[in-house]
Amino acid sequence: MTSLEDLETPSVVVDLDVLEANIRRMAERARETGVRFRPHAKTHKVPEVGRLQLAAGAAGISLAKVGEAEVFVAAGFEDVFLAYPVVGAEKARRLLALSDRARIAVGADSVEGAASLGSAFHAAGRRLDVLLKVDCGYHRVGVAPGKAAETARRLADLPGIALRGVFTHAGHAYLAPDRTTVEAIARDEGRILAGAAEAVRAEGLAVAEVSVGSTPTARVAMSVPGVTECRPGNYAYHDASQVSLGTCGIENCAMTVLATVISVPASDRAVLDCGSKTLSSDTLRPAGFGHGWILGLNSRLEKLSEEHGVVRVEPGESFRVGERVRVLPNHACVVSNLHDRVVLARGERVEGEWTVAARGRVR
């Protein structure tokens, strides 16, 4: 039997017991609230994880990029929503090819963007399902709620485009100072989007989907009346940021990085063989010290260079060269995107590995 001790480092380890529990728990919550569940697979980029999510009751998956959808559709996924404002004629051609094999929808927040996709579909005598992105306060992409009805009307009028619904993402929840604020943002996320959907319906347009989504807000947002779908992603793995946000406990984090202490140059400094090429440089959200927590210790990764993780050693703790530790990353989604494979474990027992099939599919 292979154990974690036999692995070379650094290795990204996914604990299957934790993963399965995370997937089950969020799917149960969606069932409880009666919404469709469409997890965002950008977190793991692994078709095998997507299948576990479908088996637990997901209606389909969300992704961001056309290249990710190509990987998942090739792996047999039949219902994919690209929760992203896809733009451009070449992307339209690829979406058209995907539409032969799966039910595809994309996000849009501009007439110009949707038009750049619609013409290829119109020329083929078909229509691409589009969900209008509404800005519920994150101020990244999306139209202001007051503009939703007008923009939806213009999207619905575009040749080759069919309006399926509206969607939003409360990314600002990741900056909320406490769980109470996260929950207030989650309620707003649902209410603002449901209100936008009503405004669109008042234009005489059908709105089949009212889709919210983010791991910190999901459990609350999906219970808001009028919401029909939820798209959390990170919940499958969780990470140090989710723990900091109060979404979960450390015991609910499925992804860790097994690392080796390669240097102890000073009593207050140790260096691991995992740097930003293993953990990414993403900071802890909403705020906080360091680039990764070391399980079972108070010492944390203070800074990263590409292949070095520099630990600030807390008083009473010590490290020795050659010793192994497990690091809880700040942000699991970007760690997935750095690695070709993840190792599967249950506790200390290694059960195999998965290929991160959609890794690097940024186009």
Next chain:
Amino acid sequence: MTSLEDLETPSVVVDLDVLEANIRRMAERARETGVRFRPHAKTHKVPEVGRLQLAAGAAGISLAKVGEAEVFVAAGFEDVFLAYPVVGAEKARRLLALSDRARIAVGADSVEGAASLGSAFHAAGRRLDVLLKVDCGYHRVGVAPGKAAETARRLADLPGIALRGVFTHAGHAYLAPDRTTVEAIARDEGRILAGAAEAVRAEGLAVAEVSVGSTPTARVAMSVPGVTECRPGNYAYHDASQVSLGTCGIENCAMTVLATVISVPASDRAVLDCGSKTLSSDTLRPAGFGHGWILGLNSRLEKLSEEHGVVRVEPGESFRVGERVRVLPNHACVVSNLHDRVVLARGERVEGEWTVAARGRVR
């Protein structure tokens, strides 16, 4: 003829004219100062770039991880220094296999670390070349200069280990507020390491290599008496951080990311299809605003999420959905590690692509 206009976005583009000039210029400087030149290939992870560096006069290459060395040795590279404290029995086994096919050396800053490699070599009746890492002020890994002689003696006494020399890296130059400070750090880098080499020699040990290296310090550090080798990496591509540090101008940056404007939600905000999964989250060094510069404009990427690059639009500038821009990344080395391929161009003309063969080789 294919042009940049025909590419899908986001695409990482390497301008060959700029790359070739960068490689030529640094190799000339090494020749001028009489040091061996061993560029760090972690920046590009592309054997074809490494071959250009050898053709320009490099004596060999530097890398960090054993997995990177496996890729480059398989591609025919015959002289590789892992400028990194490699640790562990399994790594030793792989280094032993590499040593059958190439001249290999590794860094060490602890007796425990080197011993974990030496035993496998000793058992095979061979010795692994080791360079002792000396801390010249960066305070990441490496022994204090005053400890160099003693540690070198203990390394040289280890079964299976041969001491080749000493090396250092002035990573703190990346935090220097101005070029004058960078040059002072560069002189210290050379002097401290040359002094450590003398102390080791006073122990009766041969020191064949006195190796410095970092792109901001390289041109000065390699001219310090006693230095025998230099290992800059980033200079092949350069990036916004090197421009900020005064190492080069924007026109010397070979790597850009071609991106599309996917959303213009407000007059002061535009969003590109490149986020942290394309550009990494690395910040601008030594300090400064944003996550990437947009060539020809004052507007910069203010924040990134995984697939979104949010531009703060400066007064007098504007963006439209579907428009393409070129982004100069903060840090080229980590961008390489996110992508399977880079597109080769001369100006607007596309000349092919290279596989980033050592991408993701973190073990």
